[in-house]
């Protein structure tokens with residue numbers, strides 16, 4: 001490769017990184033919205049009694065995540081609020097997640113479906129509290145980088161084929177542009193996707209596998225910023241009225 005083409009490749013890589021960052025933004029927006037959608041209405045309205053987690057339960061959950069016991073307790077209050085909006089059975093249903101994120105219990109959304117699937121680790125159609133904490137923990141600033149990379153890969157593998165295909169990137173880009181009110185010609189859209197693939201598909205087999213993805217993300221570390229939600233460290237500060245029940249020193 002001569003110096004001219006290598007320098008133009010460098011420039012285009014930066015642009016691709018920016019574009020892919022834009023593609024990742026909805027994911028972090030979703031998680032952020034989920035956490036803070038209810039912070040404004042948290043004054044004092046104690047949610048109904050649900051399955052009680054003992055201190056030992058909370059401690060066990062805290063020990064398996066980067067969260068402290070107080071943070072798990074704050075997440076418990078958030079979860080109670082989220083999961084009592086429609087069914088009030090101690091489980092988070094897809095309609096409730098949709099209501100929290102979009103203020104409506106109805107309608108289809110590609111990202112919502114994928115986010116819900118990723119939270120529902122046991123694939124039983126509802127999100128349990130431990131699944132909720134476990135998935136959120138991936139966005140914690142102290143969560144291992146490999147977990148963040150892996151989660152982002154699984155998020156974008158919308159059809160769960162084990163690869164991120166061109167069609168999946170296309171769908172994401174289309175949804176983002178729609179939400180941003182931006183209209184691009186089909187050619188421009190195709191060219192964004194082509195350039196992204198040329199950069200990400202290292203073994204050039206037309207799909208992004210985990211190794212391709214890992215290398216791509218490491219070349220564009222800005223992507224990983226979107227996999228960290230700094231506010232998760234301040235979850236107890238976001239819900240000060242709930243630092244409270246056990247008053248554990250972390």
Ligand SMILES: [Ca+2]
Pocket residue numbers: 119120121122123124125126127128131
């Ligand atoms: Ca589940």
Ligand SMILES: [Ca+2]
Pocket residue numbers: 156157158159160161162163164165168
């Ligand atoms: Ca796929």
Ligand SMILES: [Ca+2]
Pocket residue numbers: 201202203204205206207208209212
């Ligand atoms: Ca590939």
